[in-house]
Amino acid sequence: MVPLEGFTTLRIGGPARELVEATTEGDLIDAVREADERGDRVLVLGGGSNLVVADAGFDGRVARVATRGVSLSREGERVAVRAAAGEPWDALVARLVDEGLAGVECLAGIPGLVGATPVQNVGAYGQEVSDTITRVRAWDRRDGRVVELAAGQCDFGYRDSLFKRDARDRYVVLAVTFALRPGGAPALRYGELTRALEGRDATLATVRDAVVSLRRAKGMVLDAGDPDSQSAGSFFVNPVVDEDTARGAEARARASGALREGESMPRFAAPGGRVKLAAGWLIERAGVAKGTRLGNAAVSQKHSLALVNRGGATARELLALAAMVRDAVRARLGVTLTPEPVFAGFDRDDPLASG
Ligand code: EPU
Numbered sequence: 001m002v003p004l005e006g007f008t009t010l011r012i013g014g015p016a017r018e019l020v021e022a023t024t025e026g027d028l029i030d031a032v033r034e035a036d037e038r039g040d041r042v043l044v045l046g047g048g049s050n051l052v053v054a055d056a057g058f059d060g061r062v063a064r065v066a067t068r069g070v071s072l073s074r075e076g077e078r079v080a081v082r083a084a085a086g087e088p089w090d091a092l093v094a095r096l097v098d099e100g101l102a103g104v105e106c107l108a109g110i111p112g113l114v115g116a117t118p119v120q121n122v123g124a125y126g127q128e129v130s131d132t133i134t135r136v137r138a139w140d141r142r143d144g145r146v147v148e149l150a151a152g153q154c155d156f157g158y159r160d161s162l163f164k165r166d167a168r169d170r171y172v173v174l175a176v177t178f179a180l181r182p183g184g185a186p187a188l189r190y191g192e193l194t195r196a197l198e199g200r201d202a203t204l205a206t207v208r209d210a211v212v213s214l215r216r217a218k219g220m221v222l223d224a225g226d227p228d229s230q231s232a233g234s235f236f237v238n239p240v241v242d243e244d245t246a247r248g249a250e251a252r253a254r255a256s257g258a259l260r261e262g263e264s265m266p267r268f269a270a271p272g273g274r275v276k277l278a279a280g281w282l283i284e285r286a287g288v289a290k291g292t293r294l295g296n297a298a299v300s301q302k303h304s305l306a307l308v309n310r311g312g313a314t315a316r317e318l319l320a321l322a323a324m325v326r327d328a329v330r331a332r333l334g335v336t337l338t339p340e341p342v343f344a345g346f347d348r349d350d351p352l353a354s355g
Pocket of ligand 1: 159190220235236238266278279280281284303305
């Protein structure tokens with residue numbers, strides 16, 4: 001039995017029956033294949049920054065991804081960067097920015113490993129990894145072979161991909177290739193980021209630094225000195241809803257007095273005429289204040305969308321808080337929030353579903 005809480009940024013969760021650390025691609029494949037052949041459950045563990053482990057732990061094999069290696073090669077106008085799944089993401093971003101390669105500078109300060117980035121199409125401040133990913137190398141557990149998937153096959157969407165949806169648990173990401181622009185300009189697509197850079201030259205490095213400062217102010221940079229960073233980042237995805245639901249939420253917020261005269265609800269255009277709402281805003285306006293506690297779990301004091309472990313929280317407390325938040329938003333604003341993290345050791349993939 002191996003305690004898992006130290007492998008998660010939330011620092012929550014019971015033990016795993018077995019943990020295998022894989023430092024080579026071959027070891028990682030073997031670790032998963034062996035367990036699959038035995039009929040054991042498998043949890044592929046990266047940085048543990050988007051993971052909630054049950055209090056009872058995980059009754060199966062945890063394959064910890066510790067593969068390393070980054071290679072750069074010129075591909076026409078771009079530089080192809082191939083990184084092993086176990087490479088720490090933030091260090092990779094720092095290196096690419098220092099080398100003058102544009103395309104991931106807004107994704108600085110994000111915890112976790114490279115292999116997790118395509119799974120939920122990691123994104124922040126106007127950039128998503130799907131903007132630059134060209135290939136994903138993966139172990140196909142169903143067919144028992146290594147595959148190279150082109151970006152177009154990965155079905156990327158907002159916080160979504162083939163790896164998360166249709167083929168959940170089918171692929172183990174082994175390496176990811178990104179195409180970056182040498183000497184390219186930084187992406188300035190997020191109002192908050194553009195404002196933070198006012199009066200300064202926007203270079204890859206200043207954008208990266210500004211992103212890290214913004215994240216830090218929201219408790220979204222791992223820091224032993226910041227209790228609000230003991231979280232899994234955003235606990236819910238921003239809901240993408242139809243126009244009627246968006247209007248309904250705004251009308252209800254207005255009727256309840258949560259939306260004041262002259263104020264409007266934040267909303268962003270999403271594909272297919274849909275509307276993306278700001279989950280953090282909905283949580284606040286549903287009456288759940290920052291810092292709200294349930295046992296040792298709490299809503300972050302810096303950002304309503306992060307649920308944090310204030311010290312000694314259990315998964316049970318965290319999920320009770322998450323359910324309370326979700327129920328408040330549903331009851332007051334008519335929008336149902338969906339959790340973002342991966343859950344391990346629970347009876348269902350989404351332990352919040354159906355109450
Ligand atoms: N807001 C509030 N109260 C809060 C926080 C936010 O009202 O406490 C409202 C504000 O109106 C704000 C809006 O929500 O303008 C958006 O907030 P923010 O810019 O912080 O971004 P977010 O939508 O809450 C998303 C990602 C983050 C990413 C940021 C920046 C999701 C689920 N989260 O958060 O990603 O860093 O945008 O691009 O899409 C993560 O996934 O773990 C994560 C941290």
